[in-house]
Amino acid sequence: MAAATVDSAISRYLDHLVVERGSAVNTVASYRRDLARYRTFLAERGIGEMAGVQENDVRDFLVALRRGDPERGVPGLADSSVARTLVAARGFHKFCAAEGLTPTDVAHSVRPPKAARRLPKSLPVADVLAILDAAGAGTGPRSLRDAALVELLYSCGARISEVTSLDIDDLDLEHRAVILRGKGGKERLVPVGGPAIAAIEAYLVRGRPALVKKATPAVFLNARGGRLSRQSAWQVLVDAAERAGVDKEVSPHTLRHSFATHLLDGGADVRVVQELLGHSSVTTTQVYTLVTVNTMREVYATAHPRAR
Template sequence: MSLSDDIGRYLDHLTVERGAAANTVSSYRRDLQRYADYLAGRRTDRLADVTGGDVREFLVDLRRGDAERGVVPLADSSIARTLVAVRGLHRFAVAEGWVDVDVAHEVSPPRTARRLPRSLPIDQVAAILEAVGTDGTPRSLRDRALLELLYSCGARISEAIGLDVDDLDTDSRAVRLRGKGGKERIVPIGGPAVEALEAYLVRGRPALAIAGRGGVGPGVFLNARGGRLSRQSAWQVLVSAAERAGIGETVSPHTLRHSFATHLLDGGADVRVVQELLGHASVTTTQVYTLVTVNTMREVYATAHPRAR
């Protein structure tokens, strides 16, 4: 089998047997195609011919880039992600009996610097939330509900725009989010977010749905045509609100997510509770914020989050 055949079978395995998300498979395909192109340049087209030295030199090549071909050097974090895909391919090849030795097993990724995610002070977050949705139009009601939700539960922007109406339970003040890898989690939301969502669902979303052409899907946040709000449009909602609030620095939806986590931890929330709320697979990812004492998720949220009441 050629290397391209091996990669195709591995990606099929991720999709069919492992149930990997489409975005994950797409990322692996891109990284492994880069790996295949590199090996082709070394006249290697079979996994059985690849050595540990080839894998290590591939990582060096990623870091170095190629100015003549317009290939920019990759950051250490991107190199580490690519190595995950390469390791997975070689590990799968051994398990399937295509090769006898996993030559990538002992190749280590570059160490990445652990940077503390940037967050906003509580007063700046409050200013952004007060600056959006002030005129009572369907669009402004939607924008207010969106930003209140993002900060209230720390949702990723993809999770927020992917919400369906059935994912909301305003009576119990909870929302079901679909995170990376299709994993679902139910998280609490605070009073201001519930009020904003109810106002939007009653007075905003129906108007956007009527304005749309054709059938309206189950999405919570709709655009002016009645379709699901895009990531870019949701991003612009926050950018515009931050500008109106006089926030000089660049603000992204992830800034609200980081602010959510930081403010919870500053309020005394346990890092493992925040891990569950954020949908992190490992507590190590959440520990970039800080460590605190243990409590239950709903109790911590109700007492620690500044907009939980």
Template sequence: MIAEGVPGGKQDPRAALEGTRPGRQMSAYLQHLAVERGMALNTIAAYRRDLARYATFLQARGVGSAEAVDGRTLTDFAQALRDGSDGGSPLSARSAARCVVAVRGLHRFWALEGTTPDNPAVDLHPPAAGQRLPKAISVAEVTAILESVPTETEAGQRDRALLEFLYSTGARISEAVGLDVDDLHLERPEDGPAVVRLFGKGSKERIVPLGSYAANALDSYLVRGRPVLAAKGVGTAALFLNVRGGRLSRQSAWTVLKAAAERAGIDKPVSPHTLRHSFATHLLEGGADVRVVQELLGHASVTTTQVYTRVTAETLREVYAAAHPRALA
């Protein structure tokens, strides 16, 4: 495993943490995040990489324990993240902010656990990151992507169901490939409308409705495609299967979307998260309340969702500037 951002770029994050006393003290924090806070594995992996860089920095500075860290050390580390003066790759403001957040959480944990007498990171603040607007694509472009998928084969039926599902629910790709068949409830006259149970960050559960296009594509896949794919494996509850009958990976799902976008003639970058951004943007453009979109996306705070209102406002300004006779002098 390559430790992105760790000086030298070649050290395994686990080895970096176990190689020094501060690093070993950091491992207790990661265990706390995984066991007591229930953080997602991907989030834990990102924290481990960030803390591995911090552990290597402390070792280079001759800091032999958590108790020896002071405010100057923390300030110098935050600067090193931006300029690479510790030998690591310079990080963007957004990546550096994530790393600083990990370090602040670490020192808060150490202080609460009594590892250190106080918290020297109280006044450590992450660098301001410019807010990037989500990159949504138009409804016509989404439709072209979805309709470009051939469904003559079992894999094609799966691909169409997957892409329809991502756009219909706004699910993260990790949530989609992590689904089991039992998480899906397709519409039946006696059971009610189609819904799906999604598990987001921190294993937080939410129920999201399915549009008719996605429900029909999933129904077709479950009847015609999945049984054939499942017969090639040893038996799994996963909803989306690969050609060997196992659970579809995130990388394979990304490849499915990339191929569909190419067939549709979409020449701009498109990723599974693009469909999530487009889902939110199109809902708001259609008049949905931002708090409803927040619930559908599984955002803990409405502030995270409100960035999409800026996207729709930008679109309105562009249309206004192009169409109104006195918009521009």
């Protein structure tokens, strides 16, 4: 069997993530970027075949990520980014060993740095309400779309990718619920508050038909009639925050953290919030507890500021 090159091994691993693991598009794109960085590092060391990669190369890669390249003006990465990139490299080497592309997993003993734990940032309820009002303050189909988009983000604590990937069939307006597809393609049914339902209905009746150019299942559309991108949806939220006069840094993840914080402040059980957010566990050491959809709906209705 011919020696595996670094390029061919990376291609096989990325194919494995897509075909066999069913990894999300964004996950594969992230791994592709991280492994491209790793490929460049190895190439600069004159290593083009997997047989030439040793444990010290992986360790030196970690050091290089943290140090950056001062001579070229390239800053080092934060520990969280270093850890993410090393996860990609470790997964890659584990795959190569399992597939017989290398005799051993040379990255097995290399551990990522422990990132400092940061408390998630959230906004006061008043700031969120101001952003929601600002999102729907304009006129025309795009204003209706923006209002529905931002209301849904906060109402469900959804990730931006979960909302932009929504199709019409994922909405159950009669039962005030929506199907969200999270990381790894996992689906969850999440209740939707009254203001968000009203905003979505207004958009579907008076906004979306004006944006449609050809048949599409996408809920949120851009001015050309295609599915709204994550970047464009992000900008909708940023613009609404600016119009609302909220001078804090606002992102879809900020709204997601605010959703969770406001629910917990309202008395919601942490396990219910865990389910609503689509997290697999409360902590890595706690046993995961299933919560029925009915229980989630009841807690949501009493705890979320925009449930009614």
